[in-house]
Each structure stands twice: as structure tokens, then as C-alpha cells.
Amino acid sequence: MALIHPSAIVDPKAQLDSSVEVGAFSIIGPHVRIGARSVIGPHVVIEGHTTIGEDNKFFQFSSIGAAPQDKKWAGEATRLEVGDRNTVREFCTFNTGTVQDAGVTRLGNDNWISAYVHLAHDCQVGSNTIFSNNAQLAGHVVVGDWAILSGYAGVHQFCKIGEHAFVGMYTSLTQDVPPFVLVSGNPAGARGVNIEGIKRRGFTRPQIDAIRTAYKTVYRSGLTLEEAKAALAGQAASEELDADGAAHVRAFCDFLETASRGIVR
Incomplete structure (x- = not known):
């Protein structure tokens, strides 16, 4: 049996590995699957058609798998997929996809997602990324492996951020960032190569x-x-x-x- 706090509400149809932990007052919906050794903290809501892999840690007060914030969404069964070994800190919001795109929002493996991060519908985030507090992705954004988004970085819909790129604090990003490039400012400007990264x-x-x-x-x-x-x-x-x-x-x-x-x- 999964280690479920008595105050948590887990739908009987949800598929949780026996090693999953669910904290106090969390809610797990019927179409949710969670892999081995993942830990869901207190006051976390996981809903929608959401698949979460192994060894993830979700801290308190996150909303995972909610409906996309898109007026075109008409109740379709779109998805959210989260890989393995991700750390998701407090107050994060990850939405499912839309049928206007691939129908799925994805987060890869080994990502460090800090507090108040938003992954909007249809975002495709790779592996080994770092999102600092309040980094925000609008819909359809693609983020490559090892990219870093600093605090309060905001990314316009349909933008792409290449692998090993670095987006500076408070950056307003409305265009694509090639791999290895460091950008910052409002509007964003290229400042050099992400040498330290x-x-x-x-x-x-x-x-x-x-x-x-x-x-x-x-x-x-x-x-x-x-x-x-x-x-x-x-x-x-x-x-x-x-x-x-x-x-x-x-x-x-x-x-x-x-x-x-x-x-x-």
C-alpha cells in the first residue's frame, strides 16, 4: 500500500506505486499515475490525465495537471507527463496540453523547479534544467536540456530556449534563445556565451x-x-x-x- 496520510483524498482509480508517499490534505485525481518512490507533499493537487515517473518530490501547495489556461480548451482529455527525479518546490502550477498542439505538456528528468514556477499548456521542457523562483513559461514554449531560467524570467508563448542557454533574472523573453547563449534584460539581449554553465x-x-x-x-x-x-x-x-x-x-x-x-x- 502507498503511504497515504489519512487526510489525503486519493481517487480509487488513481494508479500509485506502493512506495509512493502522499502528504496531508493532498488530492489525487482518477486519471493520475505516479511511479515508485515519488513523494507528494501536503496540500498538493494532482489532477487531469497526469503521469509522473519515479523518485520525484513535490513540495506543498502545488497544482499539477489542471486544465490549460486557454479559452480554446473544450474539455478534451489532454495530458501532462513528468519524468523521473524531478524536484518541484512550493506553489508550482503545471497545466495539461491542448489539442491545438501535441496535446501534452512534458517535463523531462532531473529538473530543479523552484517555487512559483508556471509551466503552461503544451510546454516541452527537457532534462537537467533549473528554474529559479517565479520563472514563468507561457504556452507552447520549448526548453532544451541543461537550460537555466533565473528568477522572474518570463517567456512568451511559442518561444524556444536552446540547450545550455541561460536566461537572466527579470528577463522578458519574446524571441528564441540559441544553445549556449546567455541573455538578459527587458527586452532580452544577448550578453555572451554561458561559459560557467x-x-x-x-x-x-x-x-x-x-x-x-x-x-x-x-x-x-x-x-x-x-x-x-x-x-x-x-x-x-x-x-x-x-x-x-x-x-x-x-x-x-x-x-x-x-x-x-x-x-x-
Whole structure:
């Protein structure tokens, strides 16, 4: 039997692993599935068609799997999927998706989600990200692995944030952020490469140099965006780069090809 506090309300149809803990006054809906060793703190509401993986920790007063804040939503059975080993702090709100998109909001693995974070409908968040207090995603936002959002960062709907990017405190983001780029301000501006972040990830000096060169090509060379894309393609094919360095440059180039709202530049 799951370790359920007597004051908690768990629908009989909910599927909880026997090792799940549910705190006082929490509410678990009928279409919820929760994996092994996950801990649901007190006063947490988990509803909707929500699947939560293993070893997650939800602190008190969060609302998980509620209906999307979208006037087009008409009661469709859309979903929220949360991976493994995520920490979700107090007062977070994660909504399910909409049929106008993939129908699912996703949070990957090993993410650190601080208090008052909002993941709106259809957001796709990768793994190993950090969201500081009050970081807010509007609908349809995509966040790559290892990205960091500082406190009170606000992201416009349909924006994309690349892997290893860094969004500074109080930043108002209305355009896409390429991988490895540090942005801040209101409106957001590019401030350089997220050097500290990629050093902590174990990137080598040649890899960092390749990323810096790619950044300068896009942001400091005076080239148009189309010219910069062509230059990046040439850099990625350079025999001077090792396989990892070339892959990082290609990731930068590929992101530019798919940026839908233009990039912070």
C-alpha cells in the first residue's frame, strides 16, 4: 500500500506505486499515475490525465495537471507527463496540453523547479534544467536540456530556449534563445556565451572555443543571419574541430534553421 496520510483524498482509480508517499490534505485525481518512490507533499493537487515517473518530490501547495489556461480548451482529455527525479518546490502550477498542439505538456528528468514556477499548456521542457523562483513559461514554449531560467524570467508563448542557454533574472523573453547563449534584460539581449554553465558540464577548452567562435559569427561579425548560418555550416565541417566541438556548432546552426520567432540578437 502507498503511504497515504489519512487526510489525503486519493481517487480509487488513481494508479500509485506502493512506495509512493502522499502528504496531508493532498488530492489525487482518477486519471493520475505516479511511479515508485515519488513523494507528494501536503496540500498538493494532482489532477487531469497526469503521469509522473519515479523518485520525484513535490513540495506543498502545488497544482499539477489542471486544465490549460486557454479559452480554446473544450474539455478534451489532454495530458501532462513528468519524468523521473524531478524536484518541484512550493506553489508550482503545471497545466495539461491542448489539442491545438501535441496535446501534452512534458517535463523531462532531473529538473530543479523552484517555487512559483508556471509551466503552461503544451510546454516541452527537457532534462537537467533549473528554474529559479517565479520563472514563468507561457504556452507552447520549448526548453532544451541543461537550460537555466533565473528568477522572474518570463517567456512568451511559442518561444524556444536552446540547450545550455541561460536566461537572466527579470528577463522578458519574446524571441528564441540559441544553445549556449546567455541573455538578459527587458527586452532580452544577448550578453555572451554561458561559459560557467558549460564549464560545469565538463566541456573542454577546444569545445568552448568552438562555441565562442560560433557565437561571434552570429553576434559580432556583422553578417546577416543567413550569412551567419552559412558560416556556421562551414565551421561545423572544419577538420580542426573534434567530433564534440563540431556537434555543438551544428546544434547552434540547426537551432537557427528552426527558430520560429527570430532569435534574441
